Amino acid sequence: MSNGSTNGTASAGSPQRYLSTRGDDYDLSFEEVVLKGLASDGGLYIPEQIPDASQWQSWKDLSFPDLALEVLSLYISPTEIPREDLKGIIDRSYSTFRAPETTPLKHLHDNLYLLELFHGPTFAFKDVALQFLGNLFEYFLVRKNVGKTGRDRHHLSVVGATSGDTGSAAIYGLRGKKDVSVFILHPKGRVSPIQEAQMTTVLDANVHNLAVTGTFDDCQDIVKALFADPDINSTLNLGAVNSINWARILAQIVYYFHSYFSMAKANSDFKVGDKVRYVVPTGNFGDILAGYFAHRMGLPVDKLVVATNENDILDRFWKTGKYEKQPAHGPEAQGGLAVDGVKAHEDGVKETLSPAMDILVSSNFERLLWFLAYEFAESAKMDDEWNKRQAGQEVSAWLKQLKSSGGFGPVYKDVHEAAKRDFESERVSDSQTVETIKAYFNKLGYVLDPHSAVGVAASVRSMERAGQVPHISLSTAHPAKFAGAVDLALKDEQGFNFEENVLPPELVGLESKEKRVSDVDNDWKVVRELVKKQVEEELQGAAH
Numbered sequence: 001m002s003n004g005s006t007n008g009t010a011s012a013g014s015p016q017r018y019l020s021t022r023g024d025d026y027d028l029s030f031e032e033v034v035l036k037g038l039a040s041d042g043g044l045y046i047p048e049q050i051p052d053a054s055q056w057q058s059w060k061d062l063s064f065p066d067l068a069l070e071v072l073s074l075y076i077s078p079t080e081i082p083r084e085d086l087k088g089i090i091d092r093s094y095s096t097f098r099a100p101e102t103t104p105l106k107h108l109h110d111n112l113y114l115l116e117l118f119h120g121p122t123f124a125f126k127d128v129a130l131q132f133l134g135n136l137f138e139y140f141l142v143r144k145n146v147g148k149t150g151r152d153r154h155h156l157s158v159v160g161a162t163s164g165d166t167g168s169a170a171i172y173g174l175r176g177k178k179d180v181s182v183f184i185l186h187p188k189g190r191v192s193p194i195q196e197a198q199m200t201t202v203l204d205a206n207v208h209n210l211a212v213t214g215t216f217d218d219c220q221d222i223v224k225a226l227f228a229d230p231d232i233n234s235t236l237n238l239g240a241v242n243s244i245n246w247a248r249i250l251a252q253i254v255y256y257f258h259s260y261f262s263m264a265k266a267n268s269d270f271k272v273g274d275k276v277r278y279v280v281p282t283g284n285f286g287d288i289l290a291g292y293f294a295h296r297m298g299l300p301v302d303k304l305v306v307a308t309n310e311n312d313i314l315d316r317f318w319k320t321g322k323y324e325k326q327p328a329h330g331p332e333a334q335g336g337l338a339v340d341g342v343k344a345h346e347d348g349v350k351e352t353l354s355p356a357m358d359i360l361v362s363s364n365f366e367r368l369l370w371f372l373a374y375e376f377a378e379s380a381k382m383d384d385e386w387n388k389r390q391a392g393q394e395v396s397a398w399l400k401q402l403k404s405s406g407g408f409g410p411v412y413k414d415v416h417e418a419a420k421r422d423f424e425s426e427r428v429s430d431s432q433t434v435e436t437i438k439a440y441f442n443k444l445g446y447v448l449d450p451h452s453a454v455g456v457a458a459s460v461r462s463m464e465r466a467g468q469v470p471h472i473s474l475s476t477a478h479p480a481k482f483a484g485a486v487d488l489a490l491k492d493e494q495g496f497n498f499e500e501n502v503l504p505p506e507l508v509g510l511e512s513k514e515k516r517v518s519d520v521d522n523d524w525k526v527v528r529e530l531v532k533k534q535v536e537e538e539l540q541g542a543a544h
């Protein structure tokens with residue numbers, strides 16, 4: 001790709017601006033995109049320029065928070081957040097992590113390293129971005145509300161969808177914060193008992209858990225419908241905590257650089273500048289997209305490997321160039337049979353042992369599609385404005401087709417080839433997940449959570465193709481969050497005891513604590529009325 005202004009070097013000192021993947025919204029500030037979350041045309045925000053971090057090698061000895069300051073400063077102008085303030089936000093965000101390295105890297109065997117991203121308050125990788133986003137919201141609100149009282153204060157109504165981890169991480173990042181109400185929608189009965197307890201045992205007055213009769217995709221659709229609804233948007237300021245919010249992706253870029261340097265220190269055969277493969281258990285495509293940005297900023301990445309469970313829309317895209325909710329001749333087309341013990345629902349989502357990735361439509365894939373469409377547009381040799389407009393139009397057309405007919409593609413050959421240049425993909429079944437958890441416990445005494453096991457199983461396959469290239473496999477959750485799957489894999493293995501070896505003290509007894517949760521129908525208008533009524537009550541309470 002050329003170093004055109006959208007994809008190349010941000011000129012020094014010029015503040016970063018943001019645009020929507022669907023082309024209607026552009027020239028927005030960082031604060032605007034963080035507070036708005038989703039663009040008014042339904043698209044996702046992306047930076048106008050991916051900064052070229054030519055100085056990245058000089059970051060090699062920085063601590064995680066100091067490295068975060070360098071990376072984030074390339075996307076947030078000091079005219080928007082002065083550097084000292086940004087440092088304060090970052091330091092507060094990572095002071096809650098239990099590991100001194102924030103995101104430690106473990107050598108598993110051969111050229112395989114595991115990046116442990118679960119040392120934050122809720123034991124999943126989401127904490128890395130959501131501790132930051134919670135403090136960022138607070139910073140913007142305090143600044144907006146200086147000297148204001150009562151109804152004049154800017155109040156943020158956060159609505160988020162979760163398959164278990166985003167919800168608790170968002171709740172822990174925002175509980176008790178002034179001028180914020182939080183509504184988290186989870187699919188009733190489809191999150192693990194610990195995940196459910198992590199969310200529903202938080203009793204702060206500004207936190208509201210809604211159990212939706214439906215799937216994670218239904219919850220995500222409700223959230224997107226609320227953002228698109230003029231009625232609720234005319235009375236409330238909605239805020240997003242899902243990875244549709246650009247700040248989520250931004251904060252995650254840091255650990256790609258950090259783990260690269262950790263690996264270079266641990267591996268004497270490796271020189272800074274050599275290439276690495278990152279393998280990422282993937283659902284909504286947010287985590288791996290951060291790796292794509294790191295790569296585009298200059299980090300030497302051999303490939304980013306998308307690791308899906310049996311909800312494999314992304315794996316099928318990389319194999320066929322088609323992005324379709326249902327495979328043309330998949331098990332559902334043949335009568336909805338369960339494969340490998342996995343329950344397939346009418347809506348096409350399968351209930352797997354890695355439930356946080358039971359997602360049919362990956363929100364952030366839209367952001368990658370924009371960059372692929374932009375690159376394709378460049379071949380017409382027009383100007384940058386034209387390329388951006390073309391990319392926006394192409395993405396809008398694909399997404400429209402996805403909505404109307406459940407899929408699109410095959411995409412143009414060049415678009416598919418460009419996707420394959422940076423990414424590979426693997427699909428890991430439930431039985432392979434169980435086998436992987438078992439194998440690593442027996443080989444190394446290490447207990448993987450099922451999502452991380454999907455990544456490790458994919459890593460082992462990738463290593464067979466990639467020769468000596470080191471692999472960093474992202475471990476996205478602590479195994480204690482998924483007791484059912486871990487127990488299924490290890491209950492008969494010698495020396496395994498969940499309570500003694502896996503369960504951290506912070507999670508002991510959680511499930512028997514008092515809970516607060518409301519059941520709601522799978523109907524966005526019902527959710528809208530509930531949110532409006534609750535926020536009104538909170539605003540009235542705050543005014544007295």
Ligand SMILES: Cc1ncc(COP(=O)(O)O)c(C=O)c1O
Pocket residue numbers: 124125164165166243281282283284285286287288356357451452476477
């Ligand atoms: C434990 C875990 N692993 C992996 C994922 C997938 O991450 P992403 O949605 O960013 O692809 C999620 C949730 O999204 C998760 O909670």
Ligand SMILES: N[C@@H](CCOP(=O)(O)O)C(=O)O
Pocket residue numbers: 161162163164165166167241242243244283284286356357363
């Ligand atoms: N796996 C996620 C699903 C939501 O994804 P997000 O990264 O877009 O917030 C979860 O655990 O909630």
